[in-house]
Amino acid sequence: MADSLSVRTILLVNGEEKTVTFRYADILLDVLRYQLGLTGAKPGCLNGDCGACTVNINGVAQKSCLTLAVEAIDKEILTIEGMNAPIQGAFVDHFAFQCGYCTPGFIMNCHSLLNQRENPSDQEITKWLESNICRCTGYMEIENAVKSILLQQK
Amino acid sequence: MNIIGKSIIRKDAFEKVTGRAKYTGDELGGHTLHVKLVTSPYAHAKIISIDVSESEKISGVRAILLGSHDLPLTGEEIRDRPPLAVDKVRYHGEPVALVVADTYVIAKKASDLIQVQYELLPVINSPSEALKVDAPLLHENLVSYQKLGTAYPIPHSNIPHVTKIRKGNRETGWQGCDVVVEGSFNFSPSDHAAMETRTATAEVDSEGFIHITTSSQAPFMVKKLLSTYFQIDIGKIVVETPFVGGGYGGKAPVQWEILAYLATRAVKGRRVKIVYTREEDILTAPCHVGLEAKVKLGCTADGKIMAAEILYLFDGGAYSDKSIDVSRAGGVDCTGPYNIEHIWCDSLCVYTNHPYGSPFRGFGHSEVLFAFERTMDMLANKLGMDPLELRKKNAILPGDQTPTQVLLNKSNVGNLPACIKRLKEIINWGEGQIHKIDDRRIRVKGIACSWKTSTIDPDASSGVILTFNPDGSVNLISGVVEIGTGTKTILAQMLAQRLKIGIDKVHVKMKIQSQTTPEHWKTVASRGTFMAGRALMEAADDVIRQIKKIAACVLRVSTEDLEVAYERVFLRDDPKIGLDLKEVVYGYKFPNGHSIGGQIIGRGNYILRRMTSLDPETGAGQPGPEWTVAAHAVEVEYDNRDFTYQLMKAVTVVDIGTVLNHMTARGQVMGAMSMGLAFAGRETFVFDDLGRVLNPQLRTYRPIHYGEHPNYQVDFVTTPQIDSPYGARGVGEHGLLGIPAALANCLSKAAGVELNELPLTPELIWRSKGAMI
Numbered sequence: 001m002a003d004s005l006s007v008r009t010i011l012l013v014n015g016e017e018k019t020v021t022f023r024y025a026d027i028l029l030d031v032l033r034y035q036l037g038l039t040g041a042k043p044g045c046l047n048g049d050c051g052a053c054t055v056n057i058n059g060v061a062q063k064s065c066l067t068l069a070v071e072a073i074d075k076e077i078l079t080i081e082g083m084n085a086p087i088q089g090a091f092v093d094h095f096a097f098q099c100g101y102c103t104p105g106f107i108m109n110c111h112s113l114l115n116q117r118e119n120p121s122d123q124e125i126t127k128w129l130e131s132n133i134c135r136c137t138g139y140m141e142i143e144n145a146v147k148s149i150l151l152q153q154k
Numbered sequence: 155m156n157i158i159g160k161s162i163i164r165k166d167a168f169e170k171v172t173g174r175a176k177y178t179g180d181e182l183g184g185h186t187l188h189v190k191l192v193t194s195p196y197a198h199a200k201i202i203s204i205d206v207s208e209s210e211k212i213s214g215v216r217a218i219l220l221g222s223h224d225l226p227l228t229g230e231e232i233r234d235r236p237p238l239a240v241d242k243v244r245y246h247g248e249p250v251a252l253v254v255a256d257t258y259v260i261a262k263k264a265s266d267l268i269q270v271q272y273e274l275l276p277v278i279n280s281p282s283e284a285l286k287v288d289a290p291l292l293h294e295n296l297v298s299y300q301k302l303g304t305a306y307p308i309p310h311s312n313i314p315h316v317t318k319i320r321k322g323n324r325e326t327g328w329q330g331c332d333v334v335v336e337g338s339f340n341f342s343p344s345d346h347a348a349m350e351t352r353t354a355t356a357e358v359d360s361e362g363f364i365h366i367t368t369s370s371q372a373p374f375m376v377k378k379l380l381s382t383y384f385q386i387d388i389g390k391i392v393v394e395t396p397f398v399g400g401g402y403g404g405k406a407p408v409q410w411e412i413l414a415y416l417a418t419r420a421v422k423g424r425r426v427k428i429v430y431t432r433e434e435d436i437l438t439a440p441c442h443v444g445l446e447a448k449v450k451l452g453c454t455a456d457g458k459i460m461a462a463e464i465l466y467l468f469d470g471g472a473y474s475d476k477s478i479d480v481s482r483a484g485g486v487d488c489t490g491p492y493n494i495e496h497i498w499c500d501s502l503c504v505y506t507n508h509p510y511g512s513p514f515r516g517f518g519h520s521e522v523l524f525a526f527e528r529t530m531d532m533l534a535n536k537l538g539m540d541p542l543e544l545r546k547k548n549a550i551l552p553g554d555q556t557p558t559q560v561l562l563n564k565s566n567v568g569n570l571p572a573c574i575k576r577l578k579e580i581i582n583w584g585e586g587q588i589h590k591i592d593d594r595r596i597r598v599k600g601i602a603c604s605w606k607t608s609t610i611d612p613d614a615s616s617g618v619i620l621t622f623n624p625d626g627s628v629n630l631i632s633g634v635v636e637i638g639t640g641t642k643t644i645l646a647q648m649l650a651q652r653l654k655i656g657i658d659k660v661h662v663k664m665k666i667q668s669q670t671t672p673e674h675w676k677t678v679a680s681r682g683t684f685m686a687g688r689a690l691m692e693a694a695d696d697v698i699r700q701i702k703k704i705a706a707c708v709l710r711v712s713t714e715d716l717e718v719a720y721e722r723v724f725l726r727d728d729p730k731i732g733l734d735l736k737e738v739v740y741g742y743k744f745p746n747g748h749s750i751g752g753q754i755i756g757r758g759n760y761i762l763r764r765m766t767s768l769d770p771e772t773g774a775g776q777p778g779p780e781w782t783v784a785a786h787a788v789e790v791e792y793d794n795r796d797f798t799y800q801l802m803k804a805v806t807v808v809d810i811g812t813v814l815n816h817m818t819a820r821g822q823v824m825g826a827m828s829m830g831l832a833f834a835g836r837e838t839f840v841f842d843d844l845g846r847v848l849n850p851q852l853r854t855y856r857p858i859h860y861g862e863h864p865n866y867q868v869d870f871v872t873t874p875q876i877d878s879p880y881g882a883r884g885v886g887e888h889g890l891l892g893i894p895a896a897l898a899n900c901l902s903k904a905a906g907v908e909l910n911e912l913p914l915t916p917e918l919i920w921r922s923k924g925a926m927i
Contacts, residue, residue, distance in 0.1 A: 098640065
């Protein structure tokens with residue numbers, strides 16, 4: 001069905017090659033959700049303000065609502081569905097979620113932070129995590145979850 | 155074995171950290187049509203014409219709907235709201251048309267091509283403007299609208315409802331006062347900003363059943379209201395609600411489901427999906443009410459409060475819907491948690507050209523407490539008394555009467571003096587309110603107290619069904635929606651405690667399906683644990699009775715001699731004689747094949763007891779089952795050069811009866827404090843002169859982000875509510891209630907000026923100080 005407005009290609013998602021067809025104008029979030037059924041990444045604002053759609057692209061946290069699907073070709077996309085990392089358990093242990101809607105995005109951002117920065121300072125943690133909004137918790141639970149992993153890493 | 159109070163891992167935890175938890179928008183389903191709204195760009199305007207000709211030409215458009223007098227009016231207490239605007243629009247963001255199309259992209263394109271011509275009308279931009287004699291009437295037909303008997307509109311005005319509270323005698327009260335203060339307060343509407351925007355799907359099957367899936371706190375209200383509005387048999391409406399991505403009251407009203415139903419009806423019942431954009435979620439969907447208030451408060455020379463005279467003008471926005479009830483709840487607890495003999499309060503719901511109001515965590519309480527608790531500090535100041543001491547001296551106690559003249563006892567009110575005492579210790583109150591850091595900066599503390607009962611329908615009920623599996627595990631089915639509060643995990647804990655089985659043997663059904671899930675009125679008002687908990691206890695007793703009956707027959711003993719625990723039913727005096735639950739709960743089979751029993755299915759329900767409507771002239775009546783009380787403090791670092799401040803610490807001590815799950819309870823209180831700080835410190839709709847909201851995005855309407863949070867401290871006082879399961883009180887809202895007042899009291903002290911408006915931005919402080927540099 002590819003035409004001048006759309007492209008048929010392969011995306012590398014959670015270690016699997018996925019053949020997809022999408023419009024050049026489509027954002028990665030919509031392709032993940034509506035073509036691949038990976039609904040862990042959430043729409044919250046479609047404006048880059050809330051971070052609920054955060055995924056990792058080549059290991060770096062990216063907002064999939066601000067990323068065109070074509071930009072993700074030939075890159076490694078990791079979504080919450082492909083995750084198996086200690087930070088998920090830390091979120092459970094520290095009650096770092098309530099309604100759970102922002103949780104996948106937050107976890108993906110934390111995961112990227114923990115992989116990209118060794119022993120980050122409080123300021124650095126804030127710089128990373130301030131791009132996501134959680135409306136249920138007071139953020140202290142999320143702070144505790146992240147710091148518990150940092151403590152383990154030491 | 156005791157599981158009550160333990161921080162049991164939430165039953166939804168693993169689904170939620172792996173991305174498997176499904177919300178309404180995640181249910182994809184093939185062949186779904188998509189709905190896009192056309193909304194009003196103006197707050198008040200006549201609709202001159204709507205031209206859909208260009209829009210209709212777009213390939214893939216399946217229906218376009220416009221407002222019409224043939225559609226029913228909607229609204230919970232007064233039916234004043236057309237689902238799609240007819241003749242005129244009354245708020246910025248009001249739905250004017252719907253496009254149903256094959257894809258969202260097509261629907262959006264077609265909706266952009268709809269041409270609506272408006273003629274601007276004068277705008278009412280605040281409650282006080284609405285009360286002016288020459289104010290335009292937003293609803294000329296107010297008197298002819300259908301309404302419930304509990305709504306008291308004033309004809310030919312912009313007032314859809316008045317709640318009058320008359321306790322004691324006003325004149326006597328003022329005569330007894332030596333010190334009197336008076337203040338005016340106000341804030342504009344704001345938003346809930348749940349991370350999941352309102353979403354619904356709808357379809358009609360070939361048997362005529364209407365299937366709605368919605369991100370709602372009130373799926374059973376969706377059923378009831380659609381049935382009422384469109385005269386559909388209520389049994390033919392099936393509502394499902396999976397996980398909900400945050401509610402805070404904003405998903406308790408019914409709005410987007412009505413639009414979804416109209417859309418599916420227009421395409422012969424095909425499945426349609428409506429997902430509000432963030433902008434629609436902020437503008438179109440019901441918001442957090444605004445308030446204007448006047449509070450006059452007087453006390454004797456030694457600080458005994460004698461009289462309060464109060465006017466609350468709730469900014470209900472363009473339509474009355476739930477704002478009537480919010481304004482009523484504001485009247486019910488119109489003062490802070492104090493014993494005041496003479497109270498005179500008028501709490502009005504007022505129409506304006508703002509987005510219309512809905513419940514917001516605390517249901518009118520954080521709003522009126524902002525005004526009242528600020529006045530308390532002003533009174534303490536004038537009196538020269540410690541503000542916490544003034545509160546302690548007047549704290550409401552068992553034996554006192556509430557503003558609606560409910561006599562309090564040891565069960566139906568918590569222990570406020572104990573909360574105040576604990577708060578003092580935690581915040582080290584003795585060291586003083588202000589601590590100088592350097593020439594520019596000071597650390598300042600502010601405090602406030604709060605209380606709340608839940609003003610809810612007197613016939614609100616909740617049901618629970620328990621079914622057993624052959625392995626002896628039990629399925630718990632309740633109508634409480636998992637909106638993030640963890641209530642269903644708490645219910646599982648209570649069941650595990652009652653049946654004395656492992657928590658892993660209790661399986662919780664998270665999703666609501668109105669045909670198979672027993673009704674829970676609404677997941678609001680911090681009432682889930684109490685009401686569903688009572689229903690659960692009855693259901694648990696029901697299954698225990700059934701288990702014992704079968705075991706008694708098999709073991710040839712009396713049921714009175716049996717105990718159920720540790721997945722067994724056994725003789726109390728000789729536990730070796732007994733049966734495993736798994737032998738009983740699916741019917742017991744004797745060696746010769748004879749069988750008795752069958753799958754054990756337990757049921758329980760609870761309806762609030764002895765609630766009454768309020769007397770229209772005095773407000774006297776029993777609005778809710780109990781009053782939870784709390785004391786709050788906020789500590790900031792304040793810069794007296796540029797009036798900026800940093801949140802350092804927020805504290806809540808709340809009497810929640812019994813703590814059922816410590817971490818969950820703490821989480822609820824911390825989250826509520828966070829929301830209170832956001833509401834008080836930064837969040838507001840910015841209106842222009844035409845009543846348009848200038849900041850309908852999370853970039854310009856900016857909630858608290860990570861790193862902006864203070865250190866939270868939570869502590870509990872535990873005065874049991876005797877009629878509640880395990881003595882627990884509600885806790886979902888209370889962390890928020892006094893926080894806006896505490897922050898305002900803190901910054902008023904810091905800045906040396908009365909700050910009686912929200913949000914408390916540096917600019918507001920600067921203006922309040924006379925805008926002098």
